[in-house]
Amino acid sequence: MLDGEFLLPLGLNGSDAMMGPALLWAMIVGMGLYQGLNPPMGWLPALARGLETGRTAPLIQRAAAIALGHYAAMLALLVPLAAGFAMLLPDPSPALAASGVLLLGFGLFKLWRPQHPRFIARIPPRQPVRWSFWMSATHCGSPLMMLSALINLIWLEPVYYGLRFGPGLRLSHDLGLAVLLAAGMTVPLLVTASGVALLLHRTLGLRLIGRLWFNLDFGWSLAFIAMGVMALAMGDPRLMAYCRSHLG
Numbered sequence: 001m002l003d004g005e006f007l008l009p010l011g012l013n014g015s016d017a018m019m020g021p022a023l024l025w026a027m028i029v030g031m032g033l034y035q036g037l038n039p040p041m042g043w044l045p046a047l048a049r050g051l052e053t054g055r056t057a058p059l060i061q062r063a064a065a066i067a068l069g070h071y072a073a074m075l076a077l078l079v080p081l082a083a084g085f086a087m088l089l090p091d092p093s094p095a096l097a098a099s100g101v102l103l104l105g106f107g108l109f110k111l112w113r114p115q116h117p118r119f120i121a122r123i124p125p126r127q128p129v130r131w132s133f134w135m136s137a138t139h140c141g142s143p144l145m146m147l148s149a150l151i152n153l154i155w156l157e158p159v160y161y162g163l164r165f166g167p168g169l170r171l172s173h174d175l176g177l178a179v180l181l182a183a184g185m186t187v188p189l190l191v192t193a194s195g196v197a198l199l200l201h202r203t204l205g206l207r208l209i210g211r212l213w214f215n216l217d218f219g220w221s222l223a224f225i226a227m228g229v230m231a232l233a234m235g236d237p238r239l240m241a242y243c244r245s246h247l248g
Contacts, residue, residue, distance in 0.1 A: 021156060024149050025184060031145060032185040034220065036192025041066070041140055045128065046197035059197055062128055067190035069132025070142055074182035076133075077143035078150055082178035085154055086171040099148040100231030106141050107224025114217050145224065146181055148231040153177050 036042040045066060050059030089095060116139035123131045136142045154174050 021153060024152055024156075028146070028149055028181060028184040029188050031142075031223070032188030033192050034223075035070070035140065035142065035185070036189040037196065038217070038220070040217070041070075041132075041135060042189065042193040043196035043200070046193055047200055050197060050201045056198060056201065059201060060194055063190060063194040063197060065128035066132040066193065067186050069129040069134075070136045070140075070189060071182050071186040072129070073133045073136035074143045074146055074185065075179065076137070078146060078178040078182060079175060081147065082150060082154070082174040083171065085151070086167075086174040095151050096148065096231050099144075099151055100228045100233075102144060102228070103148060103224050103231055104228030106144055107221045107228060110141070110217065110221040110224065114221070140220065141224065142185065145227065146185060148227055150178055150181055151231075153181065 043063070046059050046063035049062035050056060052058075085095065116135060120131065120134050120139065123134065125131075154177060
């Protein structure tokens with residue numbers, strides 16, 4: 001921040017960045033779609049509720065509760081971090097590198113120990129928002145997955161769109177990005193989970209659970225590792241230069 005204007009450090013600009021805002025938003029939406037398709041965190045709890053009651057309204061309500069828990073978990077991490085970035089951090093490279101380490105470590109940990117924490121199983125079924133919040137925060141890691149995307153958008157978006165921010169506007173911009181980013185993942189999750197659960201509720205019903213069970217957690221762990229490597233590359237100019245020279 002200099003003379004009331006937002007400046008991107010380290011010489012990063014629209015031509016030097018590894019990806020632009022449009023690609024970042026597409027990745028965010030894709031992550032929401034992926035989570036919505038994952039039975040444990042997407043359509044299966046909603047489908048189970050619909051089969052239990054024999055009605056579609058409770059199915060939609062359960063899907064919405066799961067999405068709300070995800071959204072709350074992401075806001076709990078991203079909003080305070082966005083405020084901290086706006087007020088305290090003029091250089092994104094330490095934050096990007098730190099987020100890369102966290103993403104890489106979490107992905108490797110989930111490959112080694114894919115089970116969810118035991119305390120989540122003790123949350124009563126009548127508290128789906130609370131259950132989803134802790135599943136997102138501790139098992140899926142959705143808030144952590146969004147962290148590097150938030151950091152990239154905070155520093156890349158103004159350059160791509162020619163925005164000039166003073167301190168107050170930067171704080172509003174960063175907080176707004178955190179809220180929109182969380183919604184950008186939650187809405188696709190809700191739409192996908194609800195759509196799949198409704199389709200299966202009206203067609204396959206109880207026959208589905210025993211025949212079509214699958215789990216996408218392995219792929220989600222690999223996505224964490226890939227995002228971690230990308231964040232490390234973007235946070236270290238030397239590693240970024242290496243990636244650009246070898247990956248085109």
